[in-house]
Amino acid sequence: KENCFVPTSEIIAVEETELNKKQRNIGKWQKMAKPHAFTVYYVKKARNHRWRCSDVTFWCVDEHLCNQWIQALKELLEMQKSRPKQLLVYINPYGGKRQGKSIYEQKVAPLFSLASISTDVVITEHANHAKDNLFEVNINKYDGVVCVGGDGMFSEVMHGLIGRMQKDSGIDQNNPKAPLVQCNIRIGIIPAGSTDCICYSTVGISDPVTSALHIIVGDCQPLDVSSVHHNNTFLKYSVSLLGYGFYGDILKDSEKKRWMGPMRYDYSGFKTFLSHHYYEGTISFQPAKHTVGSPRDKDSCRTGCYVCKKSEQQLAEQHKECGLKHEEDEEEWKVIKGKFLAINAVNMSCACPRSPKGLSPAAHLADGSADLILVRKCSRFDFLRYLVRHTNQDDQFDFSFVDVYRVKSFQFTSKLSEDNESNVTDIGKKRFGQFCRDHPACCCNIANSTWNCDGETLDSSAIQVRVHCQFVKLFARGIEENSKDEAAYSQSSIEQLL
Numbered sequence: 001k002e003n004c005f006v007p008t009s010e011i012i013a014v015e016e017t018e019l020n021k022k023q024r025n026i027g028k029w030q031k032m033a034k035p036h037a038f039t040v041y042y043v044k045k046a047r048n049h050r051w052r053c054s055d056v057t058f059w060c061v062d063e064h065l066c067n068q069w070i071q072a073l074k075e076l077l078e079m080q081k082s083r084p085k086q087l088l089v090y091i092n093p094y095g096g097k098r099q100g101k102s103i104y105e106q107k108v109a110p111l112f113s114l115a116s117i118s119t120d121v122v123i124t125e126h127a128n129h130a131k132d133n134l135f136e137v138n139i140n141k142y143d144g145v146v147c148v149g150g151d152g153m154f155s156e157v158m159h160g161l162i163g164r165m166q167k168d169s170g171i172d173q174n175n176p177k178a179p180l181v182q183c184n185i186r187i188g189i190i191p192a193g194s195t196d197c198i199c200y201s202t203v204g205i206s207d208p209v210t211s212a213l214h215i216i217v218g219d220c221q222p223l224d225v226s227s228v229h230h231n232n233t234f235l236k237y238s239v240s241l242l243g244y245g246f247y248g249d250i251l252k253d254s255e256k257k258r259w260m261g262p263m264r265y266d267y268s269g270f271k272t273f274l275s276h277h278y279y280e281g282t283i284s285f286q287p288a289k290h291t292v293g294s295p296r297d298k299d300s301c302r303t304g305c306y307v308c309k310k311s312e313q314q315l316a317e318q319h320k321e322c323g324l325k326h327e328e329d330e331e332e333w334k335v336i337k338g339k340f341l342a343i344n345a346v347n348m349s350c351a352c353p354r355s356p357k358g359l360s361p362a363a364h365l366a367d368g369s370a371d372l373i374l375v376r377k378c379s380r381f382d383f384l385r386y387l388v389r390h391t392n393q394d395d396q397f398d399f400s401f402v403d404v405y406r407v408k409s410f411q412f413t414s415k416l417s418e419d420n421e422s423n424v425t426d427i428g429k430k431r432f433g434q435f436c437r438d439h440p441a442c443c444c445n446i447a448n449s450t451w452n453c454d455g456e457t458l459d460s461s462a463i464q465v466r467v468h469c470q471f472v473k474l475f476a477r478g479i480e481e482n483s484k485d486e487a488a489y490s491q492s493s494i495e496q497l498l
């Protein structure tokens with residue numbers, strides 16, 4: 001009844017179809033002596049970036065012809081070298097609403113088996129199980145690693161893979177300037193967490209079936225990764241949010257409420273909003289001059305993004321020049337001191353179901369930069385106005401108390417650690433403990449906040465951060481343009497750039 005066009009890259013599987021009696025007796029096929037059939041399973045694109053597995057069955061009388069078609073289509077699939085054949089899967093049974101295991105078994109495993117992908121499945125028994133396991137397994141056996149869980153689970157797998165690569169190459173991660181070895185094994189995310197920001201920002205939806213299909217067709221999306229150090233100690237890598245103040249405090253409070261599931265973030269978010277604490281410190285950063293985009297751009301990173309491609313070319317050129325001294329260290333540092341409600345550094349938009357355009361709507365997945373958002377001390381009402389703009393079309397950077405910069409590296413030191421380092425002992429501060437009790441309404445916080453690094457707290461408030469362009473790869477393709485208007489708009493802005 002309907003014609004449809006399916007690129008071979010979006011065929012999931014081709015199978016010979018056994019016709020049952022009922023099928024044989026319908027329509028014109030009932031006149032055939034012995035009809036033969038094959039079924040093509042393919043990706044059907046629905047609304048809002050959702051993908052589904054659809055199928056179409058072809059019938060004919062000639063058995064030889066039918067087999068020729070099956071053979072030809074299977075050969076076409078075999079030629080798609082980017083498709084994974086063997087995957088290592090880690091399932092966190094306690095992430096999000098604790099449905100990781102059933103999501104995998106009911107929605108994902110049947111699709112992998114249809115696409116003839118073999119899997120080794122590990123159900124994690126404790127935090128860091130997946131990370132530690134990745135240091136031991138024979139990684140070369142696999143075409144990819146899949147994590148079933150949330151951003152925290154992705155982070156574990158990413159740390160395992162990057163850590164393993166550095167260990168195998170004898171690179172010391174504690175050295176902030178070490179030339180890290182890139183990780184080429186792709187990671188797939190089956191969303192089953194509380195925020196699922198990495199999945200949402202790279203696919204456009206958090207939906208397990210959609211993500212499974214992106215893995216099957218062998219998509220590849222590079223991602224920027226930030227390395228976080230405290231002096232010469234490696235702390236963590238980050239791909240989504242590094243947040244101090246508001247998001248650090250939410251995370252710290254929400255960890256005690258894990259039993260609440262994803263709701264814990266709303267509860268702790270509300271509490272943290274009411275507490276309205278601000279923190280004093282100094283932030284220094286190197287602006288990202290290499291990238292052609294800016295955080296106030298009107299259009300966002302989409303599949304085949306021009307801004308990310310430009311950065312990829314530059315990266316390739318840099319690799320060619322390998323060995324030559326980079327001017328990075330000599331490039332200018334901008335220094336900002338102040339009182340901040342939130343300091344957020346995002347490597348991607350951080351779009352998620354709570355905020356469909358994210359913390360920085362124009363941030364790019366793979367341009368080698370992060371957007372540094374500084375929210376200065378302001379009234380509760382203004383901060384609420386700022387937060388609300390994450391949920392509508394208004395510009396969240398259009399406030400006098402909000403600044404945003406595109407950076408390739410930054411450092412932060414809280415006033416408290418600066419004072420401690422310079423041995424200025426303020427007896428008053430010590431006596432008053434954590435908060436300014438003389439002025440309870442002023443919300444001035446003498447204690448440090450903590451950094452929220454992709455949903456995990458960091459031990460140190462003083463950190464040094466460097467963005468590594470396109471450092472890991474995902475089974476994703478970025479967010480696809482979903483309307484003709486959007487596509488035309490993006491094209492016109494590229495023309496403007498050229």
Ligand SMILES: CCCCCCCCCCCCC/C=C/[C@@H](O)[C@H](CO)NC(=O)CCCCCCCCCCCCCCC
Pocket residue numbers: 150151152194195196197240241247250251265266269270273350352354355358359384387388390391452453454455456
């Ligand atoms: C009035 C409504 C305002 C809503 C504003 C929503 C902004 C939401 C922005 C979400 C950004 C998520 C960034 C991703 C971070 C992930 O790496 C990390 C690990 O999964 N998730 C979190 O840290 C979890 C972070 C969870 C943050 C939840 C924030 C909820 C804020 C609620 C404020 C309520 C104020 C109400 C006043 C009447």
Ligand SMILES: Nc1ncnc2c1ncn2[C@@H]1O[C@H](COP(=O)(O)OP(=O)(O)OP(=O)(O)O)[C@@H](O)[C@H]1O
Pocket residue numbers: 091092093094095096097123124125126127128129148149150151152153154156192193194195196197455
């Ligand atoms: N079997 C396990 N028991 C306890 N913790 C685990 C287990 N497996 C993994 N973890 C840890 O649970 C943490 C949170 O998991 P995950 O990210 O999947 O869910 P979430 O926190 O609900 O979602 P999000 O990160 O999207 O907010 C991860 O950092 C991971 O280290």
Ligand SMILES: [Ca+2]
Pocket residue numbers: 224346347348363364365366367368369370
């Ligand atoms: Ca980026």
